[in-house]
Amino acid sequence: MTGFELILSAALCLSCAPLNETQLPANVIQLDENGEVATLPPDLAVNDPALEDAPLETVKIVLATQKKIDVLKDWIKGKKLIIGTLEDYPLSYTAIENGTRVGKGVAFELIGFLQKQFEFTYEV
Secondary structure (H helix, E strand, C coil), X not given: CCHHHHHHHHHHHHCCCCCECCECCCCCCCECCCCCXXXXXXXXXXXXXXXXXXXXXXXXXXXXXXXXXXXXXXXXXXXXXXXXXXXXXXXEEEEEECCEEEEECHHHHHHHHHHHHHCCEEEC
């Protein structure tokens, strides 16, 4: 996974509704203690043929991942990041505005989105 894909997947995950024990993603397959598929309640049952090739995720993995994201979100909240970039128009470039170098391009639009989600500040 590239850095850009990692950032994008984190951004998309953070924009999802909070995950809890009673509200799981529709394509999660729960396994019992023996590693066999557990029967899901009807509201969580999915009859989608596209999911046959999808990798199996257990409820524990989904919840553990969400907990890790919450810890990272708490850690970065309020931090000031120093961002270095290469001139790679239109993905990433800089411009001088009011005597200050500011980041421009697609990468900085994504960083702006993440900044709102994670509540951090940054300088270029």
